[in-house]
Amino acid sequence: MKHFASLFLMMIFCCSCMQEQDFNQLDDLNITPTITSSILYMEATEQLINTVVPGDFYSEEFNFDAFTEDFFSEGVLSGVLTYELENSTSKRIDILIELLDENGNVLDAEQIAVEPAPPVFVKRVEIAYGPGGRSIDIIKNTSAIRVSAQNLGDDTSTSSEENPRLILRSSGAFKVDLS
Secondary structure, three states: OHHHHHHHHHHHHHHHHOOOOOOOHHHHOOOOOEEEEEEEEEEEEHHHHOOOOOEEEEEEEEEOHHHHOHHHHOOEEEEEEEEEEEEOOOOOEEEEEEEEOOOOOEEEEEEEEEOOOOOOEEEEEEEEEOOOOEOHHHHHOOOEEEEEEEEOOOOOOOOOOOOOEEEEEEEEEEEEOOO
């Protein structure tokens, strides 16, 4: 009887461990990572800002073809562009950031007012694209970014902060379907 019980248990274990393997599961695999990256960094000293009153002291267009790469533009689902501005100058400054298509047409624009120091002014702006935000087609078709900065103050005042400057940092975080 002892041998019969052992044989019965062994048969149950062998049968319960046997299952047909499905090696086609890889076809059903969906990969949707979040890709993050720095995009722009701009810095301007108060001395430079004082050279133009009132008016644009900075304007530049940056080629940015990363969004138009096939793997990205075909798979991007959603994302957030983040702009962080830090102003230790004595100037009110107006920043305009424009996303451009390959023909130079403006797809999207964000105007950001920056207050003077003291204290050091820090502002963070996040813009969502995709479901619940602006059209994801804006990101898919962006091939350049134009940044303009305008001094809304005078040309004589200087900040009491050490090494006064305006700093613009931007980054992006995007969900991309790689399946």
